Amino acid sequence: MDTYTFQDIFDMDFLQKLIDSLSVALQVGISIRGPKGERFTKDSDYCRFCRDVVKKSPVGRARCDLSDRALSAHNDEKPYICHCQSAGLTDASVPIIVEGRHLASILVGQVRLAEDVPEEEEYRTNARILQLDEEEFLEHVRAIPTITRAQFEHILDLLSLLAGQFSQLGCGNLRLQDAIRSLESQRLLHQQEKTVLETLAEKDSMTGLYNRRKFEEVADMYAGQKGRRICMVSADANFLKLTNDIFGHKAGDQLLINIAKIMDSLAKSDWLVARCGGDEFRVILPDTTLETALDYCRRVARDCGKDTTLSLPLSVALGAADWDSEKETLQDCFSRADVKMYQNKQALKHEQHVPEYIMERLYDRQILSRIVVDHAAEMAQAFSLCLGLSREQAREVGLAARFQDIGMAKLPESFYIRGQSRTEEETLRIRTHVTQGYTMARQFEELYKVADVILHSHENWDGTGYPNQLAAEQIPLEARIIHIVGDYTYWTMPTISGGNYPRDAVRRKMAELAGSIYDPGLTEDFFRFLEGYRPSEPEPDAGEQD
Incomplete structure (x- = not known):
């Protein structure tokens, strides 16, 4: 006043x-x-x-x-x-x-x-x-x-x-x-609230795309325009349930948001891009040829593949169809696009190897070393063959050795900052990576059989390990193998956090720990195995250059 x-x-x-x-x-x-x-x-x-x-x-x-x-x-x-x-x-x-x-x-x-x-x-x-x-x-x-x-x-x-x-x-x-200003303020507020309500009525609150209601409203409008060239795109986000199960719903929401941004950014201004619920997206492309619609699908898939910000691959299955208004309804057209999308989804299942993608992120973040992991997997498989295990069993041991630390993908990156000491609580939380790895392995067909080995890969012979404090032969043989091989590899090779100790010193240390940490008989077998083992030459690892 x-x-x-x-x-x-x-x-x-x-x-x-x-x-x-x-x-x-x-x-x-x-x-x-x-x-x-x-x-x-x-x-x-x-x-x-x-x-x-x-x-x-x-x-x-x-x-x-x-x-x-x-x-x-x-x-x-x-x-x-x-x-x-x-x-x-x-x-x-x-x-x-x-x-x-x-x-x-x-x-x-x-x-x-x-x-x-x-x-x-x-x-x-x-x-x-x-x-x-x-x-x-x-x-x-x-x-x-x-x-x-x-x-x-x-x-x-x-x-x-x-x-x-x-x-x-x-x-x-x-x-x-004052009364006029108050009325004007109320009118403006009313207009803003009206705008917000109108937006909420037709927009998906999480992604900002149009919602199912708006999609169906626009589709109904176009359905009566016989003879008009219209294409439909059906899209379905891949790995949403997997992301939610492994990394939580916040990560799943971010997956949907990233896909929505890409689909919206590549669409023309008169196209309608909508999220119609869950992992389902739809696009109406008026006055558009099928080739343009297919090109749009290719560009969306390409840009999703370039996004490596998430713990799982950003991937979306897409299908497109053009409307033959003389022979079918617009809904029939969308149904054909939906069929194409599901065909694309099945093809992508065989093309995308999610466990390897997760490991690549761990390498990129320098939480794990690709050279050390590859070497441990190769040595574990070779040692298993030396022990008389079948080739299939040895392959599974090598697979478990490669993915034994995949659960680290669920831990905060701050836990792995070099030079930073960990609290007792952080140390205990880091140990949960084996149970996280077990849960993740059971989600993937290629790792399902080795999930139990991953779970027990950090158990000690005397029962002081984790997560279940198993002792002696309660610990699966495969887990005992990769415990020995993994520690030897980690200590003798240059790693992100240290390692590169003399092999003789490492063998002496492991001999001292045999009977407490390691299976004593298996440790002696491993030392004999080392006498004749010649690993393949590792490829240079960019993460180990600094």
Whole structure:
């Protein structure tokens, strides 16, 4: 409320006309000024004295300005009367107060009081001070009629009543303006709420795409436009359930958001891209050829494949069909696109190897070393064959060795920052990676058989390992094998967090731990195996160059 100005609540054109009329009727000069002397109305001069004589002089103009500012600053409720500082005439001010604030003053001037007429010499002195012609000054000042103090006070009473009316009018105008602003604010808020509700009614809140309701509404509209060239695209996000099961629903939501962004960014402005529930997306492509629709599908699949920000591959199955409006309904067209999508989904199942993708992310984040993992898998398979296991069994041991730490993908990356010590709670949480790995392995057909081996790959011979504190031959043979091979590989090869110890020192250390950490008989078999083992030459690992 304290930010409003005098001009905000009064009609200044009307006030100018009122002041001009009052000046003529009352035969006094009148103007309305702000508290600092700023002009709100032009000066209404009923005579020429001030305008044509006094203000011709620079000194006179300056003194008039000083008088006006002094009068304007007066904010007492009663009128203030004084002599002007230029010609010795009588001035007065009547303040206008609105809700306790001094917004303006009515200034009154060009008054000669009969009881206070100076001697001629005093007028001449004023003329000389103002550097004006004394005779001209006298001539014009004598032309100003005199009034009695009583008459002047009546004029001020009238202007005080007027100022009071201004105050009441100002208060009323303020309240009216507040009411208008409130209504305008409510109207704007209503419009915003309406816009939000309309958006919610047709947009998917998570992805920002259109929803099923909007899709069906637009599809119904196009369904009646026989002969129009329209294509339909059916899309289904891959690995949503897997992402939710392994990494949680927040990760699943992000998967859908990323797909939605790609599909929307590659669509033309007149296409409608909608999320119709769960992992299902649909696109209506009006005035579009089938080749353009297929190209759109290829570009969406390509850009999804480039996105490596998620723990699982960003992948979407797509199918497209063009509408033959003479032979089928638009829904029939979409059904054909749906069939194509499911065919694409089946093909993608055989093309995408999710466990390997997860491991690639662990390599990229330098949580695991590709060289160490490859070497451990190769050695575990070779050692298993040396122990007399079948080729299939040995292959499964190598597979378990390769993916034994896949569960680390579910742990916060901050746990693996080099040079940062871990709290006891973080250490305990890191140990859950084997149970996480077990859960993940059971999700994949290629790892299902080795899930139990992964679960027990960190159990110790004396029962101090984790997660189930199994001991001795309670621990599966395959798990005992990859425990020995994994630790040996980790210690003897250069790793992200250390390693690269002399092989003889590692063998001595492992011999000391045989019977507590490792199966003692299996450890001796491993040492004999090492005597004749020659690993294949590893490929350079970019993650190990620093």
